[in-house]
Amino acid sequence: MTRATSVAGDPAARAVELLSSMGVTMPAPGSLVARTPITGAALTTLTASSGADVDAAIGKAANAFRDWRTVPAPQRAAVVRRLGELLREHLHELGELATLEAGKIGAEARGEVQEMIDVCEFAVGLSRQLYGRTMASERPGHRLMETWHPLGVVGVLSAFNFPVAVWSWNTAIALVCGDTVVWKPSETTPLTALAGHALLRRAAVEVGADPEIHQLVQGAADVGERLVDDERVALLSATGSVRMGRTVGPRVAARFGRCLLELGGNNAAIVTASADLELTTRAVVFAAAGTAGQRCTTLRRVIAHTDVVAALGDRLCDAYHQLRVGDPLEDGVLVGPLINGRAYTSMQDALARALADGGELLCGGERVIVHGEESYYVRPAIVRMPAQTEVVREETFAPILYVLTYYDFDDAIALHNQVPQGLSSTVFTRDQREAERFLAADGSDCGIANVNIGTSGAEIGGAFGGEKQTGGGRESGSDSWKAYMRRATNTINYSTELPLAQGIEFSPVSS
Template identity: 30%
Template sequence: MGSMGQESREGLPFKLKNENLFHKKSHVHGEWIESMSGDWFSVADPGTGEIWAHCVNNTTGDVDRAVKSSHAAFQSYKKLNPMIRSQLLAKFDALIRENREDLARMLIYETGKPFAEACGEIDYATSFTRWFAGEAERISGTVHVAATPNRRVFTVKQPIGVVVGLAPWNFPIATALRKVAAALAAGCTIVVKPSPETPFTTLALAYLAQQAGFAAGVFNVLPVSLENTPSVCEALCKHPLVSKVTLTGSTRVGKLITKHCAEGLKKVSLELGGNCPYIIFADANLEQALSHLMALKFKHAGQVCVTANRVYVQAEVYDKFSEMVAEATRKLKLGHGAAEDTTIGPVTTPQSLVKIENQVKDAVAHGAKVIVGGQRVTDRGGGYFFEPSVITNMTQGMLLTREETFGPVCGLYKFDTEDEVVTYANNTSLGLASYFFTKDVDRTWRLLENLEAGIIGMNTGNSGSADSPFGGIKESGYGKEAGRDVAVGEYLITKTGTLTLEGQY
């Protein structure tokens, strides 16, 4: 960290078609500004471990200016006609799609994911901007005849106010837009604090929102270093002009954010960690189960909150399926995300490597067998690489079982009966997603009701879409993002009006 004086145009390791897309300063009230401290922080490329850019580093002293900007903008934006909000979101959506490849290149160097995955994230992200452009015009209240004679009861929906969006590094564009698009559709303004690893794509989104015509202060961005993140998050959560906080992050951080917001009774939405079971019964289509597993388990090197963290395979097909997974995993091409032949990139942070190594060592020490990979890669410079790995003979007491892995490690567990595997699957404090593969219709309904998760994949490993409510139960959080009605509803308040009529009715 240190002072850089001004937003220098240091050489980027990639070429942008739209050079105006890349910004390093905070976006507050339509302007690009430095922190009051004058500090900057560095951002490393996970594929090399080398610093490739610097970003302005905000402190608690910068919070008030950003929140007051959004509060001032809210006074006008909340009254904007829903059709106009819809049109602005549609223009925003079009600009993101227009700059898809540039945003994908930035994602590679922020997150490490391969180019095809980066493009896939943007396609997923724009499903939210498109969806919420329509939702903006679908917000409505109700009216009914009251139980009390001569009364009519009305409800009206109004935007809650200034929102703080706390976004993670694994899907920085998709998770940010899932919050931003819903808030803007509802008529709220928003201050986004991106993860220290991925500030530039969020700043690029703010730039495109401004180009789309959103007024100054409607969408502000405050980049923050890892060291300053706890204090800035606390200041944002406790600011008296903030009405709602939405977080995608770890369960540990979610509990801290909830405590901060409790003091002011802020409305909170939390999408937190997952320890998701992936269950394969003997009657399943194993090829189908394998293709969905590979896409889910190794996407972004396993750094997905809804990834298959524990893969349970019925005893009759355990050996066969283990070899199928091993064969498919050996075909993955590990490399820098910018390389054309890369199918799996590095993990995003060096801390992840330490956690993965410890989990694998613990599993082996307790009897597990590594049949593919299992090692940190040290011959690729300073990049944060871990071999795509498959481990068999997994048991319930291992760290890989009890903790969210967030790495390219697939642990395979053997089970005998449905009751047994449901017990194993639910034996976690987390409840984000669960998956199962079977051709038994009766079992399908039983599992849908008995698995303790907010998202259930039935013969599918990818159930996320803009029209499908996304969110967990237990310590995986509360509130929903995306979906019909519920997502925009997280950013609205309901007012009830009661009218007494004169005369006989």
């Protein structure tokens, strides 16, 4: 255990100041405690939504949907465009609030808000590109086409590690598609949710739209469960653990609702004998240690060729020793706190299991005391493993990087794919054949597969999501908008005849 310097002032007063600057009126105090992982202290308390509150919020969203769905998509985009402008105006304030509430360093927190701005721009452009298609009909005098229509109320369950960005991915797209939104954020980040909600409703009012198109409910898991089970919620988009997804998916399916799941990741990098080790080291360190290892896209496994594993391990440990762990409000800090004590315990348990399995701790893993015993800072850890044991196959939401070795590239791909998660992946190589093989059908089985870049930091233009236990959902870019709409196939007969498909003859009525 080591100690680090810190610069924490009064985070509770600062949080109120930041919220006020964004036009947020503090709600009445209650039992829901907003804490900062920077010190472990309470920022404020809020009143959790009751069952009746959730039911009313869903009802308001459903009522607003009746009119919102008929507004032309480019006009709906005006709300999202204005939201993006407000986010630009308050980028630093919302970013600092995310730092206070989620513990992110300033650069990453501001990057999260920039991501929100980017997805707003994407959604505004998308509002004029919700394309259907016209297909050739086999019947003369007929036109065959498909059209896309708003789906209904979209429920969004988001996690603490990206307290506003993931909400914006879903909400910006859902709104331009003509849906309304009910948002249930993580109970550990209620204040950033208040800010996001306030900015969106302000945007709606300023462009003359109904602010009831967006609703916010706050509380623990029981609040989210009401969204899961309510038949008025047409689509439930849930970001969280695999365990959560195992519960949510079947319950939504049981009522024939739609589900978009973004669950765990156990992301790996294959480092080949030809890899540029300097580039690889930079990419691995950010992907593995950024956000204190608390990203679904965090790099958790390195599968390195036997010829380079020792040199790579040395480079990584050298870089890890230079990582400054401490108060994320302090300049120069690169690794902030874990979200809470449970995360710290989970990390220490995983390290103990890895060492019991024959692993060798190369560096890190120890606790760093920054603001006393109520906050949890750790040095990112690197563990050399003799095999891909059960603890390596699991996702531990903390900065642990397991290093495995391979000799044959086919074995590396097999090792890469032998985990239940399938979110993000990468290969570091200067061999085009290896790069192309990794991206091929028998290569990486993940939803995101990269070459010579880390597993995290996805751009909003590409659809984000994964396979296997990651849930199969896709958010943000590409054609992910289709998840938020319903498709209709239309056949128009503009002739005076009534030919049937497949040439069927059926004419009981004489002319």
